[in-house]
Amino acid sequence: MYHPSMGSSFQRICRPGQSLHQIFRSRLSLQVAAMSSVRDTTLQADIGKMKLENDGSFKRAPSAFRDWIRSKDSQFPAERDRYHLYVSYACPWATRTLITRKLKGLEDIIPVTAVSPHMGENGWPFASADPFPGADVDPLYNSEYVRDLYLKADPDYGGRFTVPVLWDKKQNTVVNNESSEIIRMLNSEFNHLLPPEKAAVDIYPDELQKQIDEVNSWVYDTVNNGVYRAGFAGSQGAYEAAVYPLFESLDRLEKMLTGKDYLVGDRLTEADIRLFVTVVRFDPVYFSHFKCNLRDIRHGYPALNRWMKKLYWTNEAFCSSTNFQHIKVHYYWSQTKVNPTRVVPVGPIPNIEAL
Numbered sequence: 001m002y003h004p005s006m007g008s009s010f011q012r013i014c015r016p017g018q019s020l021h022q023i024f025r026s027r028l029s030l031q032v033a034a035m036s037s038v039r040d041t042t043l044q045a046d047i048g049k050m051k052l053e054n055d056g057s058f059k060r061a062p063s064a065f066r067d068w069i070r071s072k073d074s075q076f077p078a079e080r081d082r083y084h085l086y087v088s089y090a091c092p093w094a095t096r097t098l099i100t101r102k103l104k105g106l107e108d109i110i111p112v113t114a115v116s117p118h119m120g121e122n123g124w125p126f127a128s129a130d131p132f133p134g135a136d137v138d139p140l141y142n143s144e145y146v147r148d149l150y151l152k153a154d155p156d157y158g159g160r161f162t163v164p165v166l167w168d169k170k171q172n173t174v175v176n177n178e179s180s181e182i183i184r185m186l187n188s189e190f191n192h193l194l195p196p197e198k199a200a201v202d203i204y205p206d207e208l209q210k211q212i213d214e215v216n217s218w219v220y221d222t223v224n225n226g227v228y229r230a231g232f233a234g235s236q237g238a239y240e241a242a243v244y245p246l247f248e249s250l251d252r253l254e255k256m257l258t259g260k261d262y263l264v265g266d267r268l269t270e271a272d273i274r275l276f277v278t279v280v281r282f283d284p285v286y287f288s289h290f291k292c293n294l295r296d297i298r299h300g301y302p303a304l305n306r307w308m309k310k311l312y313w314t315n316e317a318f319c320s321s322t323n324f325q326h327i328k329v330h331y332y333w334s335q336t337k338v339n340p341t342r343v344v345p346v347g348p349i350p351n352i353e354a355l
Contacts, residue, residue, distance in 0.1 A: 056235025060225055067175045071188075083110050085111070086149065087115070087163050088124055090119075110186070184204060227282070227286040247294045250301060250304065259303075
């Protein structure tokens with residue numbers, strides 16, 4: 001079994017009764033751990049070193065892991081307790097997945113781990129590296145940072161270490177890190193494991209898919225990502241090219257929601273989830289931190305404000321997934337290019353108004 005070319009590390013990790021597969025997987029884990037400790041990943045992890053386009057505009061990189069969980073006959077079949085969801089309560093993209101997981105009743109099927117909001121030079125930390133209230137230790141590998149998971153899945157990974165991460169515990173890899181795809185998997189692919197009342201919850205119904213996709217398209221570009229394009233802009237031109245379309249879209253959304261409880265049709269859909277995570281952060285963060293200050297939500301958009309408050313105060317999935325402490329600390333502390341002092345403002349008070 002052993003050959004001298006395998007080196008002393010093979011001898012150290014070899015244990016009686018282990019198969020070759022287990023031995024080589026252990027050796028790979030050691031190599032990845034060693035690599036991550038010496039390889040400089042700060043350009044991938046540190047948002048303060050983020051590069052802008054030549055005109056000063058922010059361009060979001062596409063997600064790299066795009067595999068799909070299927071209910072059956074798949075490389076990644078839907079199974080109970082096979083997958084693990086890594087999130088940040090601060091991150092709007094990750095919060096999409098938390099809301100959907102709660103709506104679908106997947107808490108006992110897909111466990112979740114939340115990171116600290118202190119995103120520094122090594123990226124998102126777990127509680128083992130930064131024991132912030134509400135942050136968790138990585139229960140699978142005791143990783144210190146989300147970075148460690150990405151390098152475990154792919155030692156040569158060169159993208160950013162983002163959340164959410166949908167992890168496969170059997171294959172020890174990232175299935176998907178694109179929130180828009182993860183929420184659709186959670187919506188449909190685990191229904192055979194759910195009680196009928198939860199399987200019946202459908203945030204992307206067939207008859208509304210075209211309308212949902214149309215709304216998602218311009219809301220993502222001008223609102224969800226628009227606040228970031230305004231906030232991270234490195235030139236006046238790039239900032240104005242983002243902030244004016246943002247408020248044009250908010251004006252459009254205000255008209256759409258006047259007299260209505262939901263964006264599309266007369267039911268809750270993923271369009272509401274995707275918009276909510278941005279709007280609920282708007283007054284506490286984006287208005288001041290990202291200079292999106294033509295109007296705030298509570299004073300400038302009564303229909304949007306009512307819609308947001310109703311979702312937050314009457315639906316546990318939205319309320320329990322929104323942690324204003326994590327949200328404010330992350331943006332004001334982590335994004336040092338925007339807020340170099342790391343001073344976190346105390347307002348607005350309240351973070352969200354009563355219904």
